Amino acid sequence: MGIIFTVTEKCKGCYACVRNCPVKAIRVKEGIAGVMEERCVTCGVCINICAIGAREAKSDIGYVRQLLGQSTPVIAALSSAFTAAFPEIRPKQLVSALKKLGFSEVMETAFGAELVCREYGRMVKGNKGKPILSSTCPAVTSLVEKHYPQLIDRLAPIVSPMIAMGRVIKWRYNPEAKVVFIGPCIAKKAEAEDEKVAGVIDAVLTFSELREMLATKEIDLLSEEEEQFSGPRPHLGRLFPVPGALLKLAGISGDTMISDVVVAEGIDRASSCLLEFAQGKVKTKFMDIFFCRGCIDGPAINKSLSLCGRREKIVDYALEDADPARTESDIEQYADIDLSRKFTNRYTVLRTPTEDEINDILRQIGKLKREDQLNCGACGYNSCRELATAVCQGLAEREMCWPYLVNELQNTQDELLRAEKLTSLGQLAASIAHEINNPLTGVLVYTQLLSKKVAGDAFKREQALEYLSKMESEVGRCSRIIRNLLDFARQTEP
Secondary structure, rough: OOOEEEOHHHHOOOHHHHOOOOOEEEEEOEEEEEOOOOOOOOOHHHHHHOOOOOEEEEOEEEEEEEHHHHOOOOOEEEEEHHHHOOOOOOOOOOHHHHHOOOOOEEEHHHHHHHHHHHHHHHHHHHHHOOOOEEOOHHHHHHHHHHHHHHHHHHHHHEEHHHHHHHHHHHHHHHOOOEEEEEEOOOOOHHHHHHOOOOOOOEEEHHHHHHHHHHHOOEEEEEEEOOOOOOOOOHHHHHOOOOOOOHHHHHOOOOOOOOOEEEEEEEEHHHHHHHHHHHOOOOOOOEEEOOOOOOHHHHOOOOOOOOHHHHHHHHHHHHHOOOOOOHHHHHHHHHHOHHHHHOOOOOOOOOOOOOHHHHHHHHHHOOOHHHHHHHOOOOOOOOOHHHHHHHHHHOOOOOOHHHHHHHHHHHHHHHHHHHHHHHHHHHHHHHHHHHHHHHHHHHHHHHHHHHHHHHHHHOOOOHHHHHHHHHHHHHHHHHHOOOOOOOHHHHHOOO
16 A cells, blocks of 8 residues: 555545646546556645545554654654644644653754755755756655656755754664654655665654644643753754745745746646756756645645745744754754765656557547547546546546546436336237237137037037127127227327
């Protein structure tokens, strides 16, 4: 099972996930939309878009509870976006609440951002060669590894703030401790398991999962006292979740008049920029890309505040609780932490169907003619041809085409009606045959009796008339049955 999976019994086949998945990592089989782990970038869009909760992310709550029940110290590495995720409390109240859950210490991942952003500053300023793509967003990193492998060598070989903080703790601060990252991002769960950086983050909780754990323990955040964070102290690294913060912290000019730097936030912009970058249409030295509109808009963050409101919370906290001298001292202490990383080509080749195969599917769904291709998008794909291609690749089913399905249902209904009519007609014919057969049997019996009488010279006029009278009666009965049927067939509305 991957990081994101389908709860089969909940899936209603609405195809909202197919329609909204930016990388089409959904395979529909027997009407159930499953997640293709080999193509999924764990952005969490399908989870948020599913109105009935048929898509879920793997939860680390059980494992974290297990860690907290052991004697080994467990350190919570809190994402810089926490002030926006818990706007109803003062920042340091969350430290107290986490310690009540069983965490021995609580640290700010923003210090990892301090180290990472300075490394970016050195790399970009010293870069004289190929363009660089930021690699701080795990969803973007997965997008490149799985869908744009030709850009892997453009990714900055620098870890994300989460991994940087994990290395600070595991490699220097307390090698014996377990580290649990808490943040707004589902893709961080996949990043923690990435073999290129694994081993420094033991578990990942989203802010939603943290709220669930606090509710289970009946911890009232509003009534908690304030406690200090442990470990090295960040300063402006707390701004990292805000769009454009990496440039500021790295000392890279984000002037819109300078084309050397491109910033792209949000699924649509990130995807289009990467595509253009891969096609060589974008000329830039550095591209900072986030799948969300910054970490303050992650899939598992409290969105009771507007985007501007969340940004304000983070900026206020960064400015009101600053100690630049202490931060500089701590950075010097951990300056030799290795922040490098490598990436893996995870590209999965999908078979390219032939034109004949595509046309065959279009023919089956009644879309071979261009005027029949409505491109309505009900199936989740942008065009009928795109759906036909996906069917050929085993990602979709013909029945996903709504007009085709309606037509098939209409044909099935017509066939059922015809079958029902034939059944009724058969029953009627059997009844008529039974009703007519009875008097005809009587006529046949009297005809045979008369024949025997005549053949044996025992013919009597009175008896013959009696037989003929009974035969006339039975034939009259048949006539009445036929006449009634004709009257029934010819009846008109009054």
